[in-house]
Amino acid sequence: MADKIIEAVNTGLHGEVTIPGDKSISHRSVMFAGLCNTPVRIVNFLRAQDCMSTVKCMQSLGIDIKDNGTDIVVCGNGLHGLKEPQKIIDAGNSGTTLRLMMGILAGQKFVTTFCGDDSLSRRPMGRVILPLMQMGAQIVGRNKNTLLPITIVPQSDDLQAITYKMPMASAQVKSAVLLAGLFAKDTTTIIETYPSRDHTERMLKAFGADIEVLDNIIKIRPAEKLTAPDSIEIPGDISSAAYWLVAASIIKDSDIFIKNVGMNPTRTGIIDVLKDMGADIGLVNERTASGEPVADLHVRYAKLHGTQIEAEIIPRLVDEIPVIAVAAAVADGVTTISGAQELRVKESDRLKVIYNEFSKFTAGIVEKEDGLIITGNNTFKNASCDSCDDHRIAMSLAVAGAAGAGINIKQAQCVNISYPEFYATLDNLKK
Ligand SMILES: O=C(O)C1=C[C@@H](OP(=O)(O)O)[C@@H](O)[C@H](O)C1
Protein backbone atom coordinates (compact mmCIF):
# COMPACT_ATOMS: atom_id res chain seq x y z
CA MET A 1 0.00 0.00 0.00
CA ALA A 2 1.43 3.33 -0.93
CA ASP A 3 -1.40 5.87 -0.75
CA LYS A 4 -4.68 5.38 1.11
CA ILE A 5 -7.85 7.29 0.32
CA ILE A 6 -10.14 7.87 3.30
CA GLU A 7 -13.70 8.93 2.44
CA ALA A 8 -15.67 11.44 4.49
CA VAL A 9 -18.12 9.82 6.92
CA ASN A 10 -21.57 11.32 6.52
CA THR A 11 -23.78 9.28 8.83
CA GLY A 12 -21.59 8.86 11.91
CA LEU A 13 -19.56 5.95 13.28
CA HIS A 14 -21.51 3.09 14.85
CA GLY A 15 -20.90 -0.30 16.40
CA GLU A 16 -18.17 -1.89 18.47
CA VAL A 17 -14.42 -2.07 18.24
CA THR A 18 -12.18 -4.35 20.30
CA ILE A 19 -8.80 -2.72 20.82
CA PRO A 20 -5.68 -4.81 20.08
CA GLY A 21 -3.03 -5.39 22.75
CA ASP A 22 -1.08 -2.53 24.30
CA LYS A 23 2.22 -1.93 22.49
CA SER A 24 4.20 -0.87 25.58
CA ILE A 25 3.00 -3.85 27.63
CA SER A 26 3.47 -6.31 24.73
CA HIS A 27 7.14 -5.29 24.38
CA ARG A 28 7.73 -5.65 28.10
CA SER A 29 5.92 -9.00 28.34
CA VAL A 30 8.25 -10.64 25.80
CA MET A 31 11.41 -9.06 27.20
CA PHE A 32 10.69 -9.84 30.86
CA ALA A 33 9.25 -13.32 30.20
CA GLY A 34 12.47 -14.01 28.28
CA LEU A 35 14.40 -13.34 31.51
CA CYS A 36 12.44 -16.00 33.44
CA ASN A 37 13.02 -19.74 33.29
CA THR A 38 9.49 -21.11 32.98
CA PRO A 39 7.25 -20.84 29.88
CA VAL A 40 4.97 -17.80 29.77
CA ARG A 41 1.85 -17.62 27.58
CA ILE A 42 1.09 -14.09 26.41
CA VAL A 43 -2.58 -13.53 25.63
CA ASN A 44 -3.63 -10.68 23.31
CA PHE A 45 -0.02 -9.88 22.36
CA LEU A 46 0.11 -7.06 19.79
CA ARG A 47 1.28 -8.60 16.51
CA ALA A 48 2.37 -5.28 15.02
CA GLN A 49 5.76 -4.46 13.50
CA ASP A 50 7.23 -2.74 16.59
CA CYS A 51 6.47 -5.65 18.91
CA MET A 52 7.69 -8.13 16.30
CA SER A 53 11.02 -6.25 16.39
CA THR A 54 11.18 -7.08 20.10
CA VAL A 55 10.29 -10.74 19.43
CA LYS A 56 13.07 -11.03 16.81
CA CYS A 57 15.51 -9.28 19.10
CA MET A 58 14.84 -11.70 21.98
CA GLN A 59 15.02 -14.66 19.58
CA SER A 60 18.43 -13.56 18.38
CA LEU A 61 19.52 -13.55 22.04
CA GLY A 62 18.63 -17.25 22.25
CA ILE A 63 15.08 -17.05 23.62
CA ASP A 64 12.54 -19.55 22.30
CA ILE A 65 9.40 -17.65 21.26
CA LYS A 66 6.54 -19.36 19.41
CA ASP A 67 3.25 -18.09 18.07
CA ASN A 68 0.66 -20.87 18.47
CA GLY A 69 -1.83 -18.91 16.39
CA THR A 70 -3.72 -17.70 19.45
CA ASP A 71 -1.04 -16.78 21.97
CA ILE A 72 2.70 -16.13 22.03
CA VAL A 73 4.67 -18.54 24.21
CA VAL A 74 8.03 -17.38 25.56
CA CYS A 75 10.51 -19.88 27.07
CA GLY A 76 13.36 -17.97 28.69
CA ASN A 77 16.69 -19.21 30.02
CA GLY A 78 16.63 -17.24 33.27
CA LEU A 79 17.92 -13.81 34.22
CA HIS A 80 21.48 -14.65 33.16
CA GLY A 81 20.60 -16.89 30.23
CA LEU A 82 20.78 -14.54 27.22
CA LYS A 83 23.29 -15.59 24.53
CA GLU A 84 25.53 -13.50 22.32
CA PRO A 85 23.66 -12.70 19.09
CA GLN A 86 25.28 -13.95 15.87
CA LYS A 87 24.29 -10.90 13.87
CA ILE A 88 23.60 -7.21 14.26
CA ILE A 89 20.15 -6.79 15.87
CA ASP A 90 17.71 -4.66 13.88
CA ALA A 91 15.32 -2.75 16.17
CA GLY A 92 13.39 -1.54 13.11
CA ASN A 93 11.28 1.54 13.86
CA SER A 94 10.92 0.85 17.57
CA GLY A 95 12.39 3.19 20.17
CA THR A 96 10.95 1.06 22.97
CA THR A 97 12.67 -2.09 21.68
CA LEU A 98 16.06 -0.42 21.39
CA ARG A 99 16.05 1.60 24.60
CA LEU A 100 14.71 -1.12 26.91
CA MET A 101 16.94 -3.79 25.35
CA MET A 102 19.96 -1.57 25.95
CA GLY A 103 19.09 -1.56 29.65
CA ILE A 104 18.87 -5.36 29.68
CA LEU A 105 22.08 -5.81 27.68
CA ALA A 106 24.26 -3.16 29.36
CA GLY A 107 25.40 -5.60 32.05
CA GLN A 108 25.91 -8.72 29.85
CA LYS A 109 29.20 -10.49 29.28
CA PHE A 110 28.86 -10.51 25.48
CA VAL A 111 28.85 -8.01 22.65
CA THR A 112 25.66 -6.71 20.98
CA THR A 113 25.36 -4.32 18.05
CA PHE A 114 22.08 -2.62 17.14
CA CYS A 115 20.86 -0.95 13.98
CA GLY A 116 17.42 0.38 13.01
CA ASP A 117 15.47 2.04 10.21
CA ASP A 118 16.03 5.62 8.99
CA SER A 119 13.70 7.10 11.60
CA LEU A 120 15.20 5.22 14.56
CA SER A 121 18.70 6.10 13.28
CA ARG A 122 17.84 9.80 13.72
CA ARG A 123 16.39 9.47 17.25
CA PRO A 124 18.45 10.42 20.34
CA MET A 125 20.01 7.49 22.16
CA GLY A 126 22.47 9.48 24.32
CA ARG A 127 19.64 9.79 26.85
CA VAL A 128 19.95 6.03 27.53
CA ILE A 129 23.68 5.61 26.84
CA LEU A 130 24.60 8.33 29.35
CA PRO A 131 23.03 6.84 32.50
CA LEU A 132 24.04 3.31 31.46
CA MET A 133 27.66 4.46 31.11
CA GLN A 134 27.38 6.11 34.55
CA MET A 135 26.52 2.60 35.77
CA GLY A 136 29.78 1.37 34.26
CA ALA A 137 28.47 0.00 30.93
CA GLN A 138 30.68 0.43 27.88
CA ILE A 139 28.69 1.58 24.90
CA VAL A 140 29.86 2.99 21.58
CA GLY A 141 27.55 4.81 19.20
CA ARG A 142 27.74 7.01 16.13
CA ASN A 143 27.89 10.81 16.57
CA LYS A 144 29.71 10.81 19.94
CA ASN A 145 27.62 8.03 21.48
CA THR A 146 24.23 9.49 20.64
CA LEU A 147 22.95 7.65 17.55
CA LEU A 148 22.61 4.19 15.99
CA PRO A 149 24.45 2.01 15.15
CA ILE A 150 25.31 1.21 18.76
CA THR A 151 27.56 -1.49 20.22
CA ILE A 152 27.40 -2.64 23.81
CA VAL A 153 30.82 -3.96 24.86
CA PRO A 154 31.05 -7.08 27.12
CA GLN A 155 30.99 -6.25 30.81
CA SER A 156 33.56 -7.92 33.04
CA ASP A 157 32.04 -6.82 36.35
CA ASP A 158 28.54 -6.08 37.73
CA LEU A 159 27.14 -2.63 36.97
CA GLN A 160 27.26 0.12 39.62
CA ALA A 161 24.01 1.34 41.12
CA ILE A 162 23.22 5.03 40.51
CA THR A 163 20.67 7.61 41.58
CA TYR A 164 19.35 9.13 38.39
CA LYS A 165 17.25 12.28 38.21
CA MET A 166 15.43 12.09 34.92
CA PRO A 167 16.33 15.05 32.67
CA MET A 168 13.13 14.48 30.62
CA ALA A 169 9.90 12.55 31.16
CA SER A 170 10.58 9.23 29.41
CA ALA A 171 9.35 5.78 30.35
CA GLN A 172 11.92 4.30 27.96
CA VAL A 173 14.89 5.94 29.70
CA LYS A 174 13.45 5.12 33.13
CA SER A 175 12.88 1.51 32.10
CA ALA A 176 16.38 1.12 30.64
CA VAL A 177 17.96 2.25 33.92
CA LEU A 178 15.62 0.07 36.04
CA LEU A 179 16.38 -2.98 33.89
CA ALA A 180 20.13 -2.35 34.14
CA GLY A 181 19.51 -2.03 37.89
CA LEU A 182 18.51 -5.72 37.97
CA PHE A 183 22.16 -6.48 37.10
CA ALA A 184 23.78 -3.87 39.40
CA LYS A 185 25.61 -4.31 42.72
CA ASP A 186 23.31 -2.20 44.88
CA THR A 187 20.03 -0.21 44.86
CA THR A 188 19.38 1.88 41.75
CA THR A 189 17.16 4.95 42.23
CA ILE A 190 15.21 6.96 39.67
CA ILE A 191 13.70 10.36 40.39
CA GLU A 192 11.00 11.55 37.99
CA THR A 193 9.70 15.12 37.68
CA TYR A 194 6.42 14.13 36.02
CA PRO A 195 5.35 10.47 36.18
CA SER A 196 5.66 8.52 32.92
CA ARG A 197 3.96 5.20 32.13
CA ASP A 198 4.68 2.64 34.85
CA HIS A 199 4.22 -0.68 33.01
CA THR A 200 7.84 -1.68 33.71
CA GLU A 201 7.45 -1.12 37.45
CA ARG A 202 4.15 -3.05 37.58
CA MET A 203 5.37 -6.02 35.57
CA LEU A 204 8.78 -6.32 37.27
CA LYS A 205 7.02 -6.26 40.66
CA ALA A 206 4.60 -8.95 39.50
CA PHE A 207 7.65 -11.02 38.40
CA GLY A 208 9.13 -10.79 41.93
CA ALA A 209 11.68 -8.00 41.45
CA ASP A 210 12.48 -5.95 44.54
CA ILE A 211 11.10 -2.65 43.29
CA GLU A 212 9.58 0.08 45.39
CA VAL A 213 7.72 3.19 44.23
CA LEU A 214 7.22 6.13 46.57
CA ASP A 215 5.68 9.18 44.86
CA ASN A 216 8.17 10.17 42.17
CA ILE A 217 11.03 7.96 43.44
CA ILE A 218 11.55 4.41 42.19
CA LYS A 219 14.08 2.05 43.74
CA ILE A 220 15.13 -1.33 42.37
CA ARG A 221 17.47 -3.85 43.96
CA PRO A 222 19.56 -6.37 42.03
CA ALA A 223 17.66 -9.60 41.34
CA GLU A 224 18.71 -13.23 41.49
CA LYS A 225 15.83 -14.37 39.34
CA LEU A 226 12.50 -13.26 37.88
CA THR A 227 9.45 -15.49 38.16
CA ALA A 228 6.53 -14.98 35.79
CA PRO A 229 2.97 -16.22 36.12
CA ASP A 230 2.01 -18.97 33.61
CA SER A 231 0.15 -16.45 31.50
CA ILE A 232 -0.11 -12.70 31.04
CA GLU A 233 -3.11 -10.96 29.52
CA ILE A 234 -2.30 -7.77 27.63
CA PRO A 235 -5.01 -5.08 27.86
CA GLY A 236 -6.02 -3.11 24.75
CA ASP A 237 -3.90 -0.08 23.87
CA ILE A 238 -5.44 3.25 24.91
CA SER A 239 -3.12 4.93 22.39
CA SER A 240 -4.94 2.97 19.63
CA ALA A 241 -8.35 3.59 21.21
CA ALA A 242 -7.55 7.32 21.06
CA TYR A 243 -8.34 7.49 17.32
CA TRP A 244 -11.87 6.15 17.90
CA LEU A 245 -12.37 8.34 20.98
CA VAL A 246 -11.64 11.42 18.88
CA ALA A 247 -13.36 10.22 15.70
CA ALA A 248 -16.64 9.41 17.48
CA SER A 249 -16.47 12.69 19.45
CA ILE A 250 -16.14 14.87 16.34
CA ILE A 251 -18.17 13.02 13.66
CA LYS A 252 -21.87 13.93 13.99
CA ASP A 253 -24.31 11.12 14.97
CA SER A 254 -21.53 8.77 16.11
CA ASP A 255 -22.22 6.31 18.92
CA ILE A 256 -19.66 3.53 19.50
CA PHE A 257 -18.41 1.06 22.10
CA ILE A 258 -14.63 0.69 22.44
CA LYS A 259 -13.92 -2.59 24.18
CA ASN A 260 -10.92 -3.71 26.23
CA VAL A 261 -9.10 -0.42 26.80
CA GLY A 262 -6.14 -0.30 29.21
CA MET A 263 -6.93 2.35 31.82
CA ASN A 264 -3.58 2.64 33.60
CA PRO A 265 -3.69 6.15 35.16
CA THR A 266 -0.27 6.97 33.67
CA ARG A 267 -1.88 6.59 30.21
CA THR A 268 -5.39 8.08 30.54
CA GLY A 269 -4.52 11.73 29.83
CA ILE A 270 -6.43 11.49 26.53
CA ILE A 271 -9.67 10.75 28.38
CA ASP A 272 -9.11 13.58 30.87
CA VAL A 273 -8.42 16.04 28.06
CA LEU A 274 -11.34 14.97 25.86
CA LYS A 275 -13.73 15.10 28.82
CA ASP A 276 -12.39 18.53 29.68
CA MET A 277 -13.17 19.53 26.06
CA GLY A 278 -16.77 18.38 26.54
CA ALA A 279 -16.59 14.82 25.13
CA ASP A 280 -19.29 12.30 26.04
CA ILE A 281 -17.29 9.27 27.23
CA GLY A 282 -18.68 6.70 29.65
CA LEU A 283 -16.78 3.87 31.36
CA VAL A 284 -18.37 0.45 31.77
CA ASN A 285 -17.22 -3.01 32.80
CA GLU A 286 -14.19 -1.81 34.77
CA ARG A 287 -11.85 -4.69 35.68
CA THR A 288 -8.14 -5.60 35.88
CA ALA A 289 -6.00 -7.76 33.59
CA SER A 290 -2.61 -8.95 34.83
CA GLY A 291 -2.28 -6.02 37.23
CA GLU A 292 -3.44 -3.33 34.77
CA PRO A 293 -6.87 -1.60 34.96
CA VAL A 294 -9.15 -2.14 31.93
CA ALA A 295 -12.60 -0.83 30.88
CA ASP A 296 -14.99 -0.59 27.93
CA LEU A 297 -15.76 2.92 26.74
CA HIS A 298 -19.02 4.30 25.32
CA VAL A 299 -18.43 7.40 23.18
CA ARG A 300 -21.00 9.62 21.48
CA TYR A 301 -20.67 12.73 19.34
CA ALA A 302 -20.45 15.93 21.38
CA LYS A 303 -19.66 19.55 20.67
CA LEU A 304 -16.07 20.09 21.88
CA HIS A 305 -14.39 23.26 23.06
CA GLY A 306 -10.72 24.23 23.29
CA THR A 307 -8.48 23.50 26.27
CA GLN A 308 -4.99 23.97 27.68
CA ILE A 309 -2.57 21.07 27.78
CA GLU A 310 0.58 21.63 29.84
CA ALA A 311 3.86 19.85 30.62
CA GLU A 312 2.61 17.86 33.61
CA ILE A 313 0.00 15.89 31.66
CA ILE A 314 2.12 15.39 28.50
CA PRO A 315 3.68 12.04 29.58
CA ARG A 316 0.13 10.69 30.16
CA LEU A 317 -0.87 11.42 26.54
CA VAL A 318 2.45 11.85 24.73
CA ASP A 319 1.53 9.67 21.73
CA GLU A 320 -2.00 11.10 21.49
CA ILE A 321 -1.07 14.73 20.71
CA PRO A 322 -1.46 14.30 16.92
CA VAL A 323 -5.05 13.07 17.26
CA ILE A 324 -5.82 15.62 19.99
CA ALA A 325 -4.71 18.26 17.45
CA VAL A 326 -7.44 16.97 15.10
CA ALA A 327 -10.07 17.37 17.85
CA ALA A 328 -8.73 20.84 18.72
CA ALA A 329 -9.00 22.02 15.10
CA VAL A 330 -12.78 21.47 15.05
CA ALA A 331 -13.49 22.40 18.70
CA ASP A 332 -14.89 25.79 19.67
CA GLY A 333 -12.14 28.25 20.65
CA VAL A 334 -8.40 27.90 21.11
CA THR A 335 -6.35 24.92 22.36
CA THR A 336 -2.79 25.48 23.54
CA ILE A 337 -0.33 22.64 23.95
CA SER A 338 2.96 23.35 25.73
CA GLY A 339 5.79 21.35 27.32
CA ALA A 340 5.55 18.87 24.44
CA GLN A 341 9.08 19.20 23.03
CA GLU A 342 9.52 15.40 23.32
CA LEU A 343 7.27 15.13 20.24
CA ARG A 344 10.16 16.42 18.15
CA VAL A 345 12.15 13.21 18.73
CA LYS A 346 9.52 10.57 17.95
CA GLU A 347 9.18 8.62 14.67
CA SER A 348 9.01 12.07 13.04
CA ASP A 349 9.22 15.60 14.42
CA ARG A 350 5.53 15.41 15.26
CA LEU A 351 5.07 19.13 16.05
CA LYS A 352 6.52 20.11 12.68
CA VAL A 353 4.65 17.41 10.78
CA ILE A 354 1.32 18.32 12.43
CA TYR A 355 1.87 21.93 11.40
CA ASN A 356 3.03 21.12 7.83
CA GLU A 357 0.53 18.40 6.98
CA PHE A 358 -2.55 19.59 8.91
CA SER A 359 -2.15 23.06 7.35
CA LYS A 360 -3.03 21.41 4.02
CA PHE A 361 -6.64 20.81 5.16
CA THR A 362 -7.24 23.24 8.02
CA ALA A 363 -6.34 26.76 9.11
CA GLY A 364 -5.37 27.98 12.55
CA ILE A 365 -2.35 25.86 13.53
CA VAL A 366 0.71 27.63 14.95
CA GLU A 367 3.88 25.66 15.74
CA LYS A 368 5.77 26.64 18.90
CA GLU A 369 9.14 25.31 20.06
CA ASP A 370 7.45 23.14 22.72
CA GLY A 371 3.92 22.73 21.40
CA LEU A 372 1.09 24.06 19.28
CA ILE A 373 -1.59 26.74 19.36
CA ILE A 374 -4.70 25.55 17.53
CA THR A 375 -7.60 27.87 16.78
CA GLY A 376 -10.69 25.73 16.33
CA ASN A 377 -14.04 25.95 14.52
CA ASN A 378 -12.52 24.71 11.29
CA THR A 379 -14.15 22.74 8.50
CA PHE A 380 -11.57 20.41 6.98
CA LYS A 381 -10.91 20.55 3.21
CA ASN A 382 -10.12 17.54 1.07
CA ALA A 383 -6.32 17.25 0.77
CA SER A 384 -3.39 15.01 0.01
CA CYS A 385 -1.07 14.65 3.01
CA ASP A 386 2.08 12.72 3.88
CA SER A 387 2.28 10.59 7.02
CA CYS A 388 6.07 11.13 6.88
CA ASP A 389 6.17 7.40 7.62
CA ASP A 390 4.88 8.01 11.15
CA HIS A 391 2.03 5.70 12.22
CA ARG A 392 0.48 8.15 14.69
CA ILE A 393 0.39 10.86 12.00
CA ALA A 394 -1.18 8.49 9.43
CA MET A 395 -3.99 7.48 11.83
CA SER A 396 -4.62 11.09 12.89
CA LEU A 397 -4.83 12.16 9.22
CA ALA A 398 -7.35 9.35 8.63
CA VAL A 399 -9.54 10.63 11.50
CA ALA A 400 -9.37 14.16 10.07
CA GLY A 401 -10.31 12.88 6.59
CA ALA A 402 -13.23 10.85 7.95
CA ALA A 403 -14.46 13.83 9.98
CA GLY A 404 -13.98 16.31 7.14
CA ALA A 405 -14.03 16.01 3.36
CA GLY A 406 -11.91 12.91 2.83
CA ILE A 407 -8.12 12.68 2.56
CA ASN A 408 -5.38 11.01 0.55
CA ILE A 409 -2.62 9.70 2.85
CA LYS A 410 0.84 9.09 1.41
CA GLN A 411 2.99 6.39 3.08
CA ALA A 412 -0.16 5.07 4.71
CA GLN A 413 1.14 1.54 5.40
CA CYS A 414 3.07 2.71 8.50
CA VAL A 415 -0.05 2.02 10.62
CA ASN A 416 1.36 -1.54 10.71
CA ILE A 417 3.88 -0.30 13.29
CA SER A 418 1.24 -0.20 16.04
CA TYR A 419 -2.25 -0.93 14.61
CA PRO A 420 -2.37 -3.18 11.52
CA GLU A 421 -6.20 -3.44 11.62
CA PHE A 422 -6.69 0.34 11.74
CA TYR A 423 -8.10 0.97 8.23
CA ALA A 424 -10.32 -2.15 8.32
CA THR A 425 -11.69 -1.06 11.70
CA LEU A 426 -12.52 2.39 10.36
CA ASP A 427 -14.42 0.75 7.48
CA ASN A 428 -16.37 -1.42 9.95
CA LEU A 429 -17.37 1.54 12.09
CA LYS A 430 -18.74 3.34 9.01
CA LYS A 431 -21.25 0.57 8.25
O1 LIG B 1 7.95 3.08 27.32
C1 LIG B 1 7.18 2.99 26.34
O2 LIG B 1 6.63 1.92 26.01
C2 LIG B 1 6.92 4.21 25.54
C3 LIG B 1 7.27 5.43 26.06
C4 LIG B 1 7.06 6.70 25.34
O3 LIG B 1 8.30 7.15 24.85
P1 LIG B 1 9.34 8.01 25.74
O4 LIG B 1 9.87 7.17 26.80
O5 LIG B 1 10.42 8.41 24.77
O6 LIG B 1 8.55 9.16 26.24
C5 LIG B 1 6.09 6.56 24.19
O7 LIG B 1 6.16 7.69 23.35
C6 LIG B 1 6.34 5.32 23.39
O8 LIG B 1 5.36 5.18 22.38
C7 LIG B 1 6.27 4.08 24.24
Ligand SMILES: C=C(OP(=O)(O)O)C(=O)O
Ligand atom coordinates in the same frame (compact mmCIF):
# COMPACT_ATOMS: atom_id res chain seq x y z
C1 LIG C 1 6.97 6.90 19.96
C2 LIG C 1 6.42 5.70 19.73
O1 LIG C 1 7.05 4.49 19.86
P1 LIG C 1 8.59 4.13 20.02
O2 LIG C 1 9.25 5.24 20.80
O3 LIG C 1 8.62 2.82 20.71
O4 LIG C 1 9.17 4.04 18.63
C3 LIG C 1 4.99 5.61 19.37
O5 LIG C 1 4.49 4.48 19.30
O6 LIG C 1 4.32 6.63 19.13
